[in-house]
Amino acid sequence: MEFYLETERLILREFRESETEGIFELDSNPEVHKYLGKNPITTYKQAEDIITFFEEQYKERGIGRFAAFEKASGEFIGWSGLKLNTGEKEALNGFTNFIDVGYRLIPKFWGKGYASESAFACLDFGFKEMNYDIIYGAADVENIGSNKILQKIGLQFVNEFGYKGVDVNWYELKKSDYGK
Template identity: 95%
Template sequence: MKFYLETERLILREFRESETEGVFELDSNPEVHKYLGKNPITTYKQAENIITFFEEQYKERGIGRFAAFEKASGEFIGWSGLKLNTGEKEALNGFTNFIDIGYRFIQRFWGKGYASESAFACLDFGFKQMNYDIIYGAADVQNIGSNKILQKIGLQFINQFGYKGVDVNWYELKKSDYGK
């Protein structure tokens, strides 16, 4: 399956090796990783490995994060998408087999509404095209921006849990509540 979504200002599609430089710019920035374990990447090889991981998700799990591009410039700006989390290694809040929504953007594209715009498109894709019953989201309690986005796109706060020494807010949106 090929993934391609278009919004008013963005194009979301499968990752390709050509995004290595953009992924490096994104994931080597300590500010981007402030609420993601504070472990930014330091090499292009790590950026290549991230893209390989996304490509494997498409093949093995039928879904994954989408590379995001600004329509006006054609520039890679980050990623947004859905992920099938499986097994104990990817467990969150006691869940071991679930779809989550996520997004990550290069810092110079923050504050433009791209995360919300892309996340709305991904929710629509998840519920209407992939026919998922429920989509979850998680955000570090201190990451005010990400928590606001999850709420803005309609996910409902469920509870707070600890993960690797960090307090995390857990959200969900059921297909039956989508668009209400």
């Protein structure tokens, strides 16, 4: 299955090797990683590995993060999408084998509504095309922007939990509540 989603201002599609430079710009930025463990990447090889990981997710898990592009400029802005988290290594808040919605944008694209616009499209795809029953989200308690986005797109706060020394908010949205 090839993934391609379009919104009013964005195109979301499967990652390609050609996005290595964009991933490096995104994930080498300390500001982007402020609430992600403060461990930005430092090499293009790491950026290539990230894209390989996304490609493996498409093949092995049937879903993954999408490369996001601004329609007006054609620029790579970051990623948004759904991820199937499996096994103990990807467990979160006591959950394994769950779908989460996520987004990560290059800072010059922050504050334009792109994260919520792309996340809405991903939720729609997840519930209507992939037929998921529930989609989760998580954000560092101190990441006000990400918490606002998860709430804006309809996810409901469930609880706060600790993860690697950080307090994290856990959200969920059930298919039966989607669009209400």
